[in-house]
Amino acid sequence: MLILHKNNNINGLMDADAIIIGAGACGLMCAVQAGYLGRRVILLEKNEQPGAKILISGGGRCNYTNLFATDEQFISGNKHFVKSAFTQWTVADTISFFETYGINGREKTLGQLFPESNNARDIVAVFTSLCEDLGQQLICGVSITDIDILEDGFAVKYDKGPKSRILKAPKLVIATGGLPIPKMGATDFALRFARKQGLKIAETAPALVPLTITGKEEDWYARLSGNSVFCRVSNEHIAFEENILFTHWGLSGPAILQISSYWKRGEVFNIDLLPGQNITALLEEERKQNGKSLLSTFFNHLYPKKFTDAMARFLPVEKQVASLTRAEMEQIAQIIHQFKVKPAGDKGYDKAEVMRGGIDTSELSSKTLECKKIPGLYFGGECVDVTGWLGGYNFQWAWASGFVIADNL
Ligand SMILES: Cc1cc2nc3c(=O)[nH]c(=O)nc-3n(C[C@H](O)[C@H](O)[C@H](O)COP(=O)(O)OP(=O)(O)OC[C@H]3O[C@@H](n4cnc5c(N)ncnc54)[C@H](O)[C@@H]3O)c2cc1C
Known part of the structure; x- marks a missing residue:
């Protein structure tokens, strides 16, 4: 007692x-x-x-x-x-x-x-x-x-x-x-x-809630559903380095739940898809070592295959690394390190943790x-x-x- x-x-x-x-x-x-x-x-x-x-x-x-x-x-x-x-x-x-x-x-x-x-x-x-x-x-x-x-x-x-x-x-x-x-x-x-x-x-x-994507972006996210990528998700207030998870309605995973608490409707946040590394430097190295390899092959070492396939929407993934132009290199750096997301909303109190x-x-x-x-x-x-x-x-x-x-x- x-x-x-x-x-x-x-x-x-x-x-x-x-x-x-x-x-x-x-x-x-x-x-x-x-x-x-x-x-x-x-x-x-x-x-x-x-x-x-x-x-x-x-x-x-x-x-x-x-x-x-x-x-x-x-x-x-x-x-x-x-x-x-x-x-x-x-x-x-x-x-x-x-x-x-x-x-x-x-x-x-x-x-x-x-x-x-x-x-x-x-x-x-x-x-x-x-x-x-x-x-x-x-x-x-x-x-x-x-x-x-x-x-x-x-x-x-x-x-x-x-x-x-x-x-x-x-x-x-x-x-x-x-x-x-x-x-x-x-x-x-x-x-x-x-x-x-x-x-x-x-x-x-x-808060601590998954975020939804609607409109013409929705299909792109839906196709990646189930794939998880380690990222740095940030906005003007804060940054979190953890996994993001693509779903058929948008984004979830710990890094997204974290940023959701600092996000308001209408705002854009940034995803660095290769935190702590420099994609340009990695590609320059690849040019020297293995210039004939395709950008998709290079990406497949970094990301799930489905993610590489989905990147075809933004990047010339079927080009050889050695033949990427300066503008394409810049575009790759932009997409990989500063991927912009503007969620339509969140999954609400049914799915929020707090x-x-x-x-x-x-x-x-x-x-x-x-x-x-x-x-x-x-x-x-x-x-x-x-x-x-x-x-x-x-x-x-x-x-x-x-x-x-x-x-x-
Ligand atoms: C899916 C999920 C997973 C989570 N996982 C974690 C985790 O792993 N770690 C972590 O730190 N936090 C986690 N959280 C958050 C955490 O559960 C809450 O922050 C915490 O429970 C809050 O404690 P509380 O006592 O304030 O409220 P609660 O634990 O929600 O308790 C409130 C109580 O009040 C009762 N109540 C409500 N209205 C009335 C009423 N009118 N009359 C009488 N009783 C009432 C409720 O039934 C409930 O029992 C999670 C939340 C969710 C939804």
Whole structure:
């Protein structure tokens, strides 16, 4: 049993020290940490089970943090906002928290940490068993119908099946996540509630999302569907070196998901199809060594064959390398190092991993995540205007914000 300082002094009119709405990554961490501190919370969850997004994360394996996470990999209206939370709850804290409960991390790539078991269920199980041990009450399958702000706290009304109930607590935590994957229970609850209270919302949009290509370009991309190429994808804000994946409707793959968080409709971004190398220098060398070879043969050493075939649209792939003119060499360099893409749009919240925007950080204390205008009200996790890169960063924010809130309940 892990009960440390169980608080039995809850005011008779109150049902708990705090009510947490949303039993996802942030809400679960908050409940557990509050339990360690002797605070009794009630977690209200819409789904029949907690942690739905944890279960599907990282392809069911849950990339639960990133070894290199700092405040630099987060997008927010206030780039300094996450600093306090990340000082209070570090990556090392995440790692040792899970190790304490038998989950050792294994780095896959670029600092991305997954449980050794490769099973996201193990992560959720840590929280469900700790909630039970700590006496934190988890009520699933609820529908919140109203929230009243009282003089001494909050009254949350909810339905569960045919029954309605009102719970009261001096503190209220909203950890209902973002808009992606509505079929998994995602709602705009936090945004609606915040708007109703007159709180500012930073404009929301799907992020870490595949991008679509339509019009006369569409066929070209569709023909390359299934092919993956290591690239440097960049715009005026940022650059990412990872794979891109061609699909029958456009582009996906880690580098595209990353840039999507920095992309707005109508903008063009750049793809360097041979990052860290110079195609002109490679071709000059090829001219000397093997000038009679075709450009297509040369490309086949660098790219999937289908990609070389598709390059015929832009480049004289059936010409011998030695006979390429200066203008053709320049054109090749242009296409390979500065391939321009203007997506038509994105695949929306059905396919996005996170939501950009959310509760404006100016409404919250960065130290406690308490709402400045409504004392006792806290927002944590994805519903706040903090969006991490792909690779475990978003969970690091969810854990950190849950911890920080718990520390202040
Ligand atoms: C396919 C996919 C894969 C991902 N993989 C990763 C990954 O590997 N690594 C990573 O760092 N991030 C990943 N993410 C992002 C990560 O899942 C989220 O950033 C993180 O779960 C946010 O935590 P949260 O607690 O704020 O919200 P959530 O984990 O979404 O939890 C919110 C909870 O609130 C509940 N809820 C919503 N509305 C209500 C309501 N009205 N009443 C009661 N309850 C409600 C939801 O059912 C949910 O349980 C992935 C996301 C997706 C969609």
